[in-house]
Amino acid sequence: MGTHAAYDVIVVGSGAAGGIAAYVLTMKGLKVLCLEAGRMLDPSRDFFTHKFPYEWPYRGEGKPGQYGKLPQGMEWKIKEWTDHLYTIPAEDPYALAPGSKFTWTRLRAVGGRTNLWGRGCDRFGPLDFKPKSLQDGWGEDWPISYEDVEPYYDRVEQLIGVSGSSEEVYNTPSGKHLLPAFNPRCGEVLIRKGAVKLGIKVTPKPLAVLSRIYDNRPPCHYCGACNWGCDVGARYSSLDVLVPKLSRQKNFELRTNAPVHTILMDRSTGKARGVTYIDTRNGLEYEAYGKAVVLAASLVESIRILMNSRDREYPSGLANSSGTMGHYLMEHVAFNSIEGFFPQLAGRPTSNDDGPGESCLYIPRYNYGEKDRKYLRGWRFDFYTGCGMGPGPGARFPGFGSAYKKKIKELYPAAVQMGGYGEGLPFYWNYVEIDPGGLRDRFEIPQVRFHTTSEYDHAFAIRDEMYGQMEEILKASGAEIFPYEKESPYPLGSVTHEAGGCRMGNDSRTSVLDEWNRCHDVKNVLVVDAGCFVSHPEKQITHTIMALAYRASHHLAEEFRRGDV
Amino acid sequence: MGQRLIARRQSLKYLGMLAGSVAGREFLAAWLPKSEKAEPIRPTESSYTPLFFEPEEFSAVEALTELIIPTDQSPGAKQAQVARYIDFLVSAASEYNPALQHEWTDGLQLLDRLSREKYQRSFHEISAREKQMLLEEMSLPEQDSGRTHPGYKFYRLLKEMTVEGFYTSQVGLIQVLEYKGLSALSEFPGCTHPEHQS
Ligand SMILES: Cc1cc2nc3c(=O)[nH]c(=O)nc-3n(C[C@H](O)[C@H](O)[C@H](O)COP(=O)(O)OP(=O)(O)OC[C@H]3O[C@@H](n4cnc5c(N)ncnc54)[C@H](O)[C@@H]3O)c2cc1C
Ligand code: SF4
Numbered sequence: 001m002g003t004h005a006a007y008d009v010i011v012v013g014s015g016a017a018g019g020i021a022a023y024v025l026t027m028k029g030l031k032v033l034c035l036e037a038g039r040m041l042d043p044s045r046d047f048f049t050h051k052f053p054y055e056w057p058y059r060g061e062g063k064p065g066q067y068g069k070l071p072q073g074m075e076w077k078i079k080e081w082t083d084h085l086y087t088i089p090a091e092d093p094y095a096l097a098p099g100s101k102f103t104w105t106r107l108r109a110v111g112g113r114t115n116l117w118g119r120g121c122d123r124f125g126p127l128d129f130k131p132k133s134l135q136d137g138w139g140e141d142w143p144i145s146y147e148d149v150e151p152y153y154d155r156v157e158q159l160i161g162v163s164g165s166s167e168e169v170y171n172t173p174s175g176k177h178l179l180p181a182f183n184p185r186c187g188e189v190l191i192r193k194g195a196v197k198l199g200i201k202v203t204p205k206p207l208a209v210l211s212r213i214y215d216n217r218p219p220c221h222y223c224g225a226c227n228w229g230c231d232v233g234a235r236y237s238s239l240d241v242l243v244p245k246l247s248r249q250k251n252f253e254l255r256t257n258a259p260v261h262t263i264l265m266d267r268s269t270g271k272a273r274g275v276t277y278i279d280t281r282n283g284l285e286y287e288a289y290g291k292a293v294v295l296a297a298s299l300v301e302s303i304r305i306l307m308n309s310r311d312r313e314y315p316s317g318l319a320n321s322s323g324t325m326g327h328y329l330m331e332h333v334a335f336n337s338i339e340g341f342f343p344q345l346a347g348r349p350t351s352n353d354d355g356p357g358e359s360c361l362y363i364p365r366y367n368y369g370e371k372d373r374k375y376l377r378g379w380r381f382d383f384y385t386g387c388g389m390g391p392g393p394g395a396r397f398p399g400f401g402s403a404y405k406k407k408i409k410e411l412y413p414a415a416v417q418m419g420g421y422g423e424g425l426p427f428y429w430n431y432v433e434i435d436p437g438g439l440r441d442r443f444e445i446p447q448v449r450f451h452t453t454s455e456y457d458h459a460f461a462i463r464d465e466m467y468g469q470m471e472e473i474l475k476a477s478g479a480e481i482f483p484y485e486k487e488s489p490y491p492l493g494s495v496t497h498e499a500g501g502c503r504m505g506n507d508s509r510t511s512v513l514d515e516w517n518r519c520h521d522v523k524n525v526l527v528v529d530a531g532c533f534v535s536h537p538e539k540q541i542t543h544t545i546m547a548l549a550y551r552a553s554h555h556l557a558e559e560f561r562r563g564d565v
Numbered sequence: 566m567g568q569r570l571i572a573r574r575q576s577l578k579y580l581g582m583l584a585g586s587v588a589g590r591e592f593l594a595a596w597l598p599k600s601e602k603a604e605p606i607r608p609t610e611s612s613y614t615p616l617f618f619e620p621e622e623f624s625a626v627e628a629l630t631e632l633i634i635p636t637d638q639s640p641g642a643k644q645a646q647v648a649r650y651i652d653f654l655v656s657a658a659s660e661y662n663p664a665l666q667h668e669w670t671d672g673l674q675l676l677d678r679l680s681r682e683k684y685q686r687s688f689h690e691i692s693a694r695e696k697q698m699l700l701e702e703m704s705l706p707e708q709d710s711g712r713t714h715p716g717y718k719f720y721r722l723l724k725e726m727t728v729e730g731f732y733t734s735q736v737g738l739i740q741v742l743e744y745k746g747l748s749a750l751s752e753f754p755g756c757t758h759p760e761h762q763s
Contacts, residue, residue: 063660064654064658183753189755222753350744352750354748395732399704401697405637409639
């Protein structure tokens with residue numbers, strides 16, 4: 001086994017969480033080694049931002065059947081534009097317990113999934129951190145409150161650049177110094193008009209996309225192709241924004257192609273002393289030593305590392321004296337969107353509706369305090385309108401020939417689809433473990449197995465309510481809705497907003513992490529990705545991941561300063 | 566959330582599902598044009614050597630795709646070379662999805678059989694008008710879920726791949742739909758129509 005010099009902190013992963021952790025710790029003067037499983041990316045060669053479907057051999061879809069049967073929520077991600085970035089499940093499988101479904105989206109490269117993420121940048125609200133005590137008595141509160149996290153939301157926004165508005169929305173806080181919001185498209189304006197009639201607020205969606213020059217980064221040029229990677233870095237990714245800042249620092253080192261396998265323990269102190277990792281280019285295992293280990297490998301990978309570190313002393317995995325590690329996995333309640341068209345927009349000339357990729361408006365949660373309902377908590381709605389890179393709603397009509405072609409053209413500018421996320425609930429019985437069947441990855445590291453279902457009572461109940469509400473809003477906006485079937489809630493992971501698995505809490509018997517993201521059992525091992533989540537509100541999660549990674553890293557740096565590590 | 570309106574296959578998934586319910590049929594009654602006018606089909610003039618199809622099959626695919634998306638006031642499947650794209654795709658299916666090849670060869674054989682039953686000639690030999698009528702019959706279950714037709718499954722495959730091939734081509738996407746995106750703008754004005762705002 002090879003060895004390397006000692007560091008203050010070893011950060012595992014360079015995505016949303018790891019990028020922030022490495023940045024905060026490095027800027028605080030600590031000696032940081034970031035181990036990243038994937039390779040370095042070069043946006044000019046790895047991102048095909050401006051490539052049209054007909055410039056690919058298979059129009060972007062790959063050879064028929066090339067990617068295997070992709071799980072729900074992954075079909076639209078893996079294309080010829082991106083298949084060299086994402087891990088294709090058929091090539092690197094994970095295990096599922098009988099009857100279980102899980103959509104595990106992996107992107108092993110510097111920057112992780114921030115390279116291709118949707119950029120929606122919500123803050124959680126005060127009620128979201130205290131669902132049990134402030135909402136309905138169900139589940140658990142977080143050991144921290146909105147006030148604890150607020151300063152870190154501010155700092156993250158300042159660092160990454162977020163456009164939006166500071167409009168007041170109940171329990172949906174927004175930053176006070178955001179870049180200007182983007183201009184909404186025709187269909188979005190129609191929905192706003194319709195929702196207002198129902199007393200429902202429609203607001204600009206906070207997006208980690210620049211509407212102005214910021215921090216020497218160019219503004220968005222409205223090509224709409226962010227899901228294939230932004231060629232100019234106008235949206236936030238840790239690759240484009242933090243890695244350049246970090247590479248100028250002498251106390252920062254990034255080692256790529258270096259998936260971490262286990263955490264090394266010092267028996268005498270009960271503390272971690274480093275990690276083992278594989279060099280994927282030669283397949284050999286190495287060790288790296290540090291005074292603290294910060295796991296930010298995306299929660300499933302972080303949990304896998306802790307579980308693969310089990311030995312005689314920690315038979316059920318490192319830091320798992322509570323037995324809750326891997327449990328309470330969560331995801332939004334999500335399902336098929338409702339589709340239709342605006343007769344008011346039919347037959348108009350084609351407009352360029354790409355904008356900043358995402359929609360510019362959305363409907364934040366508005367249902368509070370209702371009694372007698374079969375579901376808990378609330379939902380948000382997102383909607384997508386206008387001319388896209390496909391035939392649009394007209395293609396769904398029956399028939400063929402000139403009339404069919406004309407229908408497609410006529411409805412092309414009129415497209416609308418609306419979908420939503422409901423709050424997903426934590427259950428002990430939704431969990432991930434090391435595969436008891438012995439599955440290993442290509443580096444011979446034991447792989448995980450999911451034991452998860454999204455089909456629980458609350459999910460169906462909130463889904464039905466959401467369908468009804470979406471129909472009302474669309475109708476109030478004058479849209480025609482295609483008849484649709486109610487699909488079962490999509491599998492956990494299908495929104496790529498998986499969370500939980502090593503939740504934080506004050507009680508070490510029922511949680512894995514403390515309020516500073518440190519393992520109760522091993523205080524110099526931190527998990528700073530979404531593993532720490534206690535609940536899963538309707539809001540998108542990555543801003544909260546980053547704010548908590550900022551907060552935990554800040555605290556760790558303070559501990560170093562005080563000599564407590 | 567999702568990628569806005571880009572996931573073509575997602576929207577194609579629903580092709581023809583509308584007639585499956587009462588609500589769907591009412592919806593269609595309100596939104597479908599009452600009659601469809603057939604356009605004449607021009608003979609094929611190509612020196613293309615198909616990768617997968619036999620020459621006779623290939624000219625059937627050309628005729629069929631042009632029936633689905635015809636050349637009228639704007640270019641159709643032929644200009645967009647949709648048949649070549651389908652030939653290329655079906656040929657490439659040998660590696661991971663050989664079933665797709667069978668669906669096509671079986672479908673074309675079935676088409677011949679249906680043509681012989683109805684017109685006592687192979688699909689290749691019947692007139693453009695007859696081809697159109699045959700396809701119309703095959704498509705009936707799409708509008709009326711009470712009907713069945715042995716050729717319906719193949720019709721759906723044909724339609725799906727033609728629509729996909731056409732609207733991902735430069736001709737279909739840029740010339741016909743006039744998609745203006747994936748470009749670089751200095752400003753994004755959004756909606757500028759007072760009538761939408763209030
Ligand atoms: C298409 C798409 C759209 C999305 N849209 C949104 C959105 O609009 N809003 C939102 O809030 N979220 C969105 N997300 C989710 C968001 O990307 C994730 O929540 C976020 O990136 C998670 O951060 P992370 O640091 O935990 O994981 P990642 O960003 O995935 O980073 C993990 C990193 O760890 C590395 N790694 C893994 N295993 C190891 C190991 N053993 N050793 C070393 N390194 C390792 C990986 O290579 C990777 O670089 C989207 C995701 C996708 C894919
Ligand atoms: S829309 Fe804007 S942020 Fe997205 S890829 Fe294009 S330039 Fe980048």
